[in-house]
Amino acid sequence: MSALPETMREIFFDGAGGPDVIKLRAAPVPQAGPGKVLIEVVAAGINRPDCIQRAGLYPPPPGESDIPGLEIAGRVVALGEGVDSVKIGDEICALVGCGGYADYCLADAALCLPKPAPLTLIEAAGVPETFFTVYDNVFTRGALKADEVFLVHGGSSGIGSTAIQLAKQFGAKVFATAGSAEKVAFCRQLGADVAINYREQDFVAEVKSQTGKKGADVILDMVGGPYLQKNVAALAPDGRLVQIAFLQGSKVKEFDFMSVMLKRLTLTGSTLRARPLATKAAIAAKLREKIWPLLDSGAVKPMVHATFPLDQARAAHELMESSAHLGKILLLTGK
Incomplete structure (x- = not known):
């Protein structure tokens, strides 16, 4: 695998407000610390909590980045210390506390799940949060x-x-x-x-x-x-x-x-994002046992309504808030 770039694109909120506060900027590629996995993002899900965060009403938990995005799918490109549940090159989807609206995103290894067999990586980005x-x-x-x-x-x-x-x-x-x-x-x-x-x-x-x-x-x-x-x-x-x-x-x-x-x-x-990692990891284990067979067989699947390039995150939020969609809205990095 080729060397990772030093910088990436990420979406941020330039203050609290409507979709007009959504901006794009360059930022350093995150480094994978202990227990973490660095993922080259192919797609990220848009969720209502993202819009509520943008309005200033749902702040990230302490210690988390303020970059939006709660679910991603992509390829593993770096492993932090102690991670042996996934390997470089694996295609996975993951629940994340923040940072999904970017070219690269960190995830806890315990919250990374394999891409369901029938799904593309784009479709798989619509799985974790929901x-x-x-x-x-x-x-x-x-x-x-x-x-x-x-x-x-x-x-x-x-x-x-x-x-x-x-x-x-x-x-x-x-x-x-x-x-x-x-x-x-x-x-x-x-x-x-x-x-x-x-x-x-x-x-x-x-x-x-x-x-x-x-x-x-x-x-x-x-x-x-x-x-x-x-x-x-x-x-x-x-x-x-x-x-x-x-x-x-x-x-x-x-x-x-x-x-x-x-x-x-x-x-x-309940809410999900602020709960302890161990709690979310227990849910991930149940999903792997009870739900992943249904996803792998094609019995259930995320319903994707629309996709937008990363730099059109504002339009994606506008669609979400219009409630005109049927199913999931996703951001694509073009990877």
Whole structure:
């Protein structure tokens, strides 16, 4: 392998604000310290947390770079001390705490996973953030089981499209909400048993109607705000609401907890980036065991809506915030 360059391109945020603060600059190529892997990035995923970070509302954990990007795919080009789980030249995808919007990125070796066999490296960049998030929240925190009813909001998003596929593979009856006829059709194509246009239908009434008034056993929500009380109403006895974002706010003026008590509900949620490495490594190990066979067989896959060159990160963020996409948005380095 040829010698590494001394500098690379990276995206940074020139202050907090809208997509106009996204800039490109030259920076030194990072050095792989103990336990780290240096990856020549082929593609990086765009995620909602990137946009929230750009707005100044989701700072990186202490000690992390402020360069955005939570998931990448590419080739291993350097190994830090003590790394023996991957080797130079391996094609991998990785969950990273920061730095994905660049030509080269450091990752913890424990969070590097092999590129799934049917996928290109570009497609593989759409796997880590969504699959880590969905598996941990739906199947670990939400404890979704076969034959249970699962509802995911935003079914056409990267998270939603992953959740639909995985829940279906594990034997759940899958409901999804989306905001247009096109998005509803997309959810059905992915395997949703019932897809609900929330602009035209009351999702609580639809879930109740389709389940004999029982409701959903697990709901994965990233909307928050006005959905909080509705989600509680839509849950079945012993149901679990798992919150992973608050696109419409984390506060409500009033909330009636009576149903939580009477139906024995569990309200939980999580973020991913700030959790300890050991916790994320445990999720990676579960993915390798439970999910990678599905990816390798082609039973599930990331749904890629659009790709943009690295220097068009602003346009990628604008698309993300328009909510017009179906699945994942990716940045390409041209490597």
